Every structure is written in structure tokens, then in C-alpha cells.
Amino acid sequence: MRLTILVSVLILGLVAAELPLAEKCNEELCKLPNCRCSSTNIPGGFRPRDTPQFITLTFDDAVNVRNMATYREILYNRKNANGCPIGTTFYVSHEYSNYHLINELYNQGFEIALHSITHRTPTEFWAAASYKDLKEEIADQKELIAHFANIPQESIRGVRIPFLQLAGNTSYQVMADHGLEYDSSWPTSEILNPGLWPYTLDYASIQDCPVPPCPTASIPKPWVQPMLSFRDTMGFPCAMADSCFFTPVVTDVDAWYKLFIRNFERQYFGNRAPFGFYLHEWYLESQPGVKAAYIKFLDTVTRLSDVFLVNHGEVLDWVKNPVPLNEYMKKPCRSFTPTNCAMRSCHAFEPNNRKNYWFDICTNCPRLYPWVGNPLGA
Numbered sequence: 001m002r003l004t005i006l007v008s009v010l011i012l013g014l015v016a017a018e019l020p021l022a023e024k025c026n027e028e029l030c031k032l033p034n035c036r037c038s039s040t041n042i043p044g045g046f047r048p049r050d051t052p053q054f055i056t057l058t059f060d061d062a063v064n065v066r067n068m069a070t071y072r073e074i075l076y077n078r079k080n081a082n083g084c085p086i087g088t089t090f091y092v093s094h095e096y097s098n099y100h101l102i103n104e105l106y107n108q109g110f111e112i113a114l115h116s117i118t119h120r121t122p123t124e125f126w127a128a129a130s131y132k133d134l135k136e137e138i139a140d141q142k143e144l145i146a147h148f149a150n151i152p153q154e155s156i157r158g159v160r161i162p163f164l165q166l167a168g169n170t171s172y173q174v175m176a177d178h179g180l181e182y183d184s185s186w187p188t189s190e191i192l193n194p195g196l197w198p199y200t201l202d203y204a205s206i207q208d209c210p211v212p213p214c215p216t217a218s219i220p221k222p223w224v225q226p227m228l229s230f231r232d233t234m235g236f237p238c239a240m241a242d243s244c245f246f247t248p249v250v251t252d253v254d255a256w257y258k259l260f261i262r263n264f265e266r267q268y269f270g271n272r273a274p275f276g277f278y279l280h281e282w283y284l285e286s287q288p289g290v291k292a293a294y295i296k297f298l299d300t301v302t303r304l305s306d307v308f309l310v311n312h313g314e315v316l317d318w319v320k321n322p323v324p325l326n327e328y329m330k331k332p333c334r335s336f337t338p339t340n341c342a343m344r345s346c347h348a349f350e351p352n353n354r355k356n357y358w359f360d361i362c363t364n365c366p367r368l369y370p371w372v373g374n375p376l377g378a
């Protein structure tokens with residue numbers, strides 16, 4: 001009898017872990033603004049030349065005094081050809097982050113997104129992460145950043161899991177349940193030309209899975225903003241622009257510039273799928289030639305009237321309600337409500353890893369260093 005119960009519990013456990021596979025997408029049932037089949041079709045059915053070419057610059061990891069100097073130098077006061085300030089999305093990890101500076105980035109109109117509280121190693125942790133793990137690392141981080149940087153919770157919409165290591169369905173279930181609108185952790189090295197546009201997971205995805213496990217179930221609400229791989233000088237895919245294997249000599253600014261332009265042109269002269277330029281700041285700061293090429297690339301693309309460097313969330317706004325290029329060009333620049341930061345420098349202990357931290361925030365100092373399970377450091 002007891003054995004029967006045990007066996008039933010085990011079987012139930014297995015069934016609960018394996019959600020049914022999502023069905024093949026049906027364009028008739030899956031419609032904007034809240035559902036989109038995974039495809040290379042341009043939203044709204046526009047021709048490429050009537051489609052705005054979006055570029056999403058992103059930077060990952062902790063924000064600190066050192067990398068802030070680069071952000072100020074290369075991103076501030078830069079405008080798109082339509083006169084609107086450019087966007088950039090910062091996928092921020094909590095440990096060692098400076099919240100006074102995160103507040104400054106927000107007040108420049110940039111987007112703050114989630115990249116976990118601990119950014120812990122090994123990557124296997126993220127592959128096998130439970131619902132609770134990801135709720136505490138990612139969903140709770142929204143509350144943490146909003147509180148200590150004094151920015152609105154609603155402004156935090158996106159997620160990038162450390163090492164781009166999804167945990168299959170679980171990652172997206174946590175996003176769906178905690179009001180996180182999109183994920184930018186899922187690379188594609190196959191659907192580049194024409195490129196894959198953002199889509200939802202109501203139905204089965206056609207996307208390749210270079211870093212398994214990827215989601216397979218039907219999980220309505222969160223969007224996938226697929227990471228279209230770069231190609232290096234030998235044509236091999238790289239999920240992030242700073243993870244390419246075959247690259248020009250670091251001092252050859254022109255060769256780097258051409259590499260960036262070639263990758264951009266794959267989308268620009270193709271189906272205008274959003275072009276993501278995903279970097280870590282150290283890659284630019286440690287290689288002045290690459291940084292010069294990056295700046296030259298920004299100078300070039302911000303002169304093109306059909307190209308828009310925007311926050312990652314703004315791409316989604318357009319995909320949900322697509323309008324043709326001529327209409328998009330007339331739209332007002334993005335607006336946001338500035339928030340202040342009455343900066344405090346704090347010192348606190350973190351009892352799990354037994355470390356002391358010094359950190360700047362925009363609220364009163366917490367009792368403990370904020371961490372998983374205690375995001376407000378209470």
C-alpha cells in the first residue's frame with residue numbers, strides 16, 4: 001500500500017515537471033498585440049523599406065564608477081537621426097552595483113533591466129535552477145533595484161539570465177507570473193538572414209537552441225527578444241559581439257568597424273529584424289581600437305534616417321503595435337518621469353557568503369546587504 005502511494009507520488013511528480021509541448025503556431029489565433037508566432041515575417045506585414053531598423057545597444061553586469069565613465073563618454077548626449085536621444089539597455093547584476101549611478105542611467109532615459117542578484121557560478125546552477133531560485137534571483141531583483149535606485153518598478157521590464165543560461169520552461173514561467181515582459185537570453189545562430197523577430201511562447205517556437213534547455217511548453221505573456229548572433233571574421237556565430245573567436249587585430253580600428261557594419265547590414269538590407277549589439281563594458285575599455293570602432297559605428301548609424309537606437313523595451317512596444325516608418329519618424333521622443341537620488345554611502349554585512357560590502361544607494365541604508373531571500377536587506 002505504502003509502495004503504491006510512493007509510486008503514485010513519483011509519477012505525479014514527473015508529470016508535473018514535464019509540461020505538455022506547445023502546439024504549432026496558428027497565425028489565425030495568435031494575433032498582436034499579445035501573441036505573435038515565432039517567424040521572420042515583419043510585424044504589420046510592411047515591406048523592409050517601410051520598416052524602422054531598430055538597434056539595441058546593451059551592457060551587462062554591475063554598474064560601477066569605472067564602467068560608468070565609459071557609458072558617460074560614449075552614450076550620453078548622442079542622438080538618432082530624428083533628433084531623439086538614443087536608447088541603451090543595462091542588464092544589471094546586483095552584487096557590487098552602485099545604485100546612485102543606476103539612478104543616473106535611468107534619468108538619462110536609458111532602460112534598466114534584470115541580470116540576477118548574485119550572478120553566481122557555475123552556469124549549471126542556472127540550467128538547473130528551480131522556480132524558487134529564479135523567483136529570488138530575478139523577480140525579487142526588480143523590487144531590489146526599484147527600491148535602492150529609486151526608480152519605478154514598472155520601468156523594469158526585461159530579463160537577461162547570467163551566461164544566457166535558461167532553465168527551459170521554468171525561466172519563462174517565473175517571468176510570466178511576476179510581470180516581466182520580455183527576455184533577452186536566447187541566442188539564435190541559425191535564423192539570422194532573414195532574421196527572427198520578437199515573438200511570444202503561446203505556441204511552439206521555431207528557434208534553434210544553442211544553450212539548452214530552452215522552453216518547450218505554451219507560456220503566454222512574456223516575449224522572447226531573440227539574440228541574433230554576430231558572425232565573426234570567419235563566419236562563425238557569436239551570441240554576444242564580445243564573444244567572437246576570430247576577430248581583427250585589436251589595433252585595427254577599420255577592420256573592427258567593417259566587422260560591425262557587416263553584421264548590421266545583414267539585418268538592414270534584409271528583413272530589418274532588430275539588430276542587437278550586446279557587449280560588456282570591459283571589452284571596449286581594455287581594447288581602445290575596438291572602442292574607437294564602436295564609436296565610429298554609432299556615428300555612422302545615427303546618421304541614417306531609417307535607423308533608431310532604442311531601449312530594448314521600445315522594440316517590443318513597436319512590435320506589439322507596428323506602424324510604418326514614415327509614421328514612426330513623426331512620433332515624439334520617449335518620455336519618462338525623472339526621479340531624484342538622495343545618495344547615501346552604506347556599509348553592510350551579508351551573512352550567507354560572510355562578506356562586507358560598501359555601496360551607494362538612494363534610500364536609507366539597510367540593516368544587511370541585500371541578497372537572495374532578503375532583497376531589501378531587512
Ligand SMILES: [Zn+2]
Pocket residue numbers: 060061093115119162163
Ligand atoms: Zn553577466
